Amino acid sequence: MSLPPLLTGVVPPVCTPLTPDLEVDTASLTRLVDHLVAGGVDGLFVLGSSSEAAYLPDGHRRRVVETVVAHVGGQLPVLAGAIDMTALRVLDHAHTARAAGADGIVVTAPFYTRTHPAEIVRHYRLVAERAQLPVLAYDLPVSVHSKLDARLVLALAAEGVLAGLKDSSGDEAGLRRVLMGRRALPGPPSFSVLTGSELTVDSAFAMGADGVVPGLGNVDPHGYVRLARLCRAGDWAGARTEQERLAALFRIVDEGDPARIGGSSSGLGAFKAALHLRGVIDCPVTAAPQLPLTEDEVKRIGKHLASAGLL
Template sequence: MIPPVCTPMTPDYEVDAGSLTRLVDHLLEGGVDGLFVLGSSSEAAYLPDAQRRAVLDTVVGHVSGQVPVLAGVIDMTTPRVLEHARAAVEAGVSGLVATAPFYTRTHPAEIRTHFRVIADRAGLPLYAYDLPVSVHTKLPAALLLELAAEGVLAGVKDSSGDDGGLREVILGRSAPFSVLTGSEVTVDSALWMGADGVVPGLGNVDPHGYVRLVEAAGRGDWEAARQEQERLVRLFQMVRVGGGRMGGSSSGLGAFKAALHLRGVIAHPVTALPQIPLNDDETGRIGKHLAAAGLL
């Protein structure tokens, strides 16, 4: 269970280091196995380089080796990713997470080169982030397995929603290679197929629930895993409170931050510009979801 850590912000859109350390403590107390910073739930796409570095230094320094910290080094092209990788290595992270290149159109041969160069230059375990909804490229199972066999990739965070492709990777791996699902709502089925773990954005709000789910699957209690998963599926409905008046990022990340604010973990539910904030009515509905899940 490796949650993608949200990035709390002040009302003037700076990184709120105090709230970030409280969030890290909240996650560690929940029993997580690691932390993933500067991914989608961290709003990495919105953070300038100085704020990315502030997140790295705050989290790595506060964790102080208690669990591994993976850092997203997500950017459009290889040279830009390498700059983020250097900063992450300097900060002392345990591993790196990168998507395929985006904005420019790339061929599988170029994606292959992209991951090979990052792994070679950074010298840390590298995890591929399969995120076609944002990157507009689906990482084929054959490519992931090839790079795993070469030792280029240590694993994949699969947020593609393609359960068939996920299973193909699980069945095809011959080298040590961690398969992590990024889907909050199908964790039990992914673990049953043989996935190694989960990276759930909702895990910021309820780390204990996802830890219970993973532990139930680990001991083969699939009924307990199913029941916990179904409770989390109901809780996950909070990401839709923004309805049609805002984008999915505003609604989903706004819901996570509103929930963390209502639970007393972070000081402000601020999301980065140009995302639209939730209103009082929507925030109230978040509270009802939390209460129904036993979290308030």
């Protein structure tokens, strides 16, 4: 299945289940994909932040994208994160994704290096030229330490370099600037704008966003699909109610003790613990060097699930 001209709806960043010895658990991964497809999602994004892409060696990354693309069998578009420090390294991941049959790639700005906006532009142009796949920009300043300026994004969209944007910047004003500027792009709509925020989906849709890429969508895909449908129908009161239910569920990411573990261990561990409690994956282990949640922390996550009607 090729990427549609305008990607819309709910496109969860698929968690990567691991075995206790930290190999990819392909049986759990395919069950997770089935869980998401049954939830009515509109696409899948593998090897993003919620997929623990930063922790996975290249062999694990390749197995994930090959497994998901083969299992989906063209039912839904599959985006693959091609996330690495600089363009030539990104292209290695892009070629792997294309060989596996992915429909598009998601690419951050360069990181580790101290980068100028002109170099970010060159980065995306080079990747788009050589990857032979649609490229979505991933605005993730908390991890790559540079913010994608709206004018830069829109200029690359006008050139046809970018097919879309996943905005995980937390900058609502910047998201609005992109959405307003997109209206001036020539031709029919072909540049997708997706929010990466689980907590402000209704606001993003109200501004004109096309969809959402919610990590929490692994745990409750039906909820995010309901939310997107309510927004599309203009039922803003219903959307607010559903958004607030999901915001309450999102508190699972804060159950890890910050004096003991990092934010990734807490957040990604919570998603996996919830999937394990829901019977979707066999093992909630996260990739090294993340630390596991305690038994008490997992119990509190279970209470959140029960309150949300998911246990």
